[in-house]
Amino acid sequence: MKAYEITVNDKVYQVSVEEIDAASFKSNQQQSPAAAQDKSASQQKPAAPTASSGTTVTAPMPGNIISVNVQAGEAVKAGQVLCVLEAMKMENEIVAPEDGTVSEVTVSKGASVEAGDSLIIL
Structure with missing residues (x-):
């Protein structure tokens, strides 16, 4: 994983990006949408109140x-x-x-x- 800082409208966001190979990409595409949604939901942090x-x-x-x-x-x-x-x-x-x-x-x-x-x- 690589960590980046991105500035949008003078607001700094810290993001992490994971590089994957073509085989991993294809296997992720073949997962059921519900499984992919569950996985992404468990990895997200709760949003701060605006x-x-x-x-x-x-x-x-x-x-x-x-x-x-x-x-x-x-x-x-x-x-x-x-x-x-x-x-x-x-x-x-x-x-x-x-x-x-x-x-x-x-x-x-x-x-x-x-x-x-x-x-x-x-």
């Missing part, structure tokens, strides 16, 4: 927060505007990277932030 993923939404650049559109405890959908950051006289909408629940709002209207500062924790 509501408490602990995803931190950070400032992409330095600027000032001109509005905060969510509160702690509020459910949000991927792409929903969480807050607006003014940088270089432009308003930048900061959106939710995934569905979840806001666990903490770490900034307020008028706050000055630097690139990488935590804004909201999902």
Whole structure:
């Protein structure tokens, strides 16, 4: 088995890949679908709950927060505007990277932030 780290949308996933030969592949194809499903289900780890993923939404650049559109405890959908950051006289909408629940709002209207500062924790 080989272990890899894959980054998708700034989220890091660790995966393991097993190399098999052609004979093993053919024998796996000939198994009944139920047996293959049982085997894969027993190897999978339980998924982490999305509501408490602990995803931190950070400032992409330095600027000032001109509005905060969510509160702690509020459910949000991927792409929903969480807050607006003014940088270089432009308003930048900061959106939710995934569905979840806001666990903490770490900034307020008028706050000055630097690139990488935590804004909201999902």
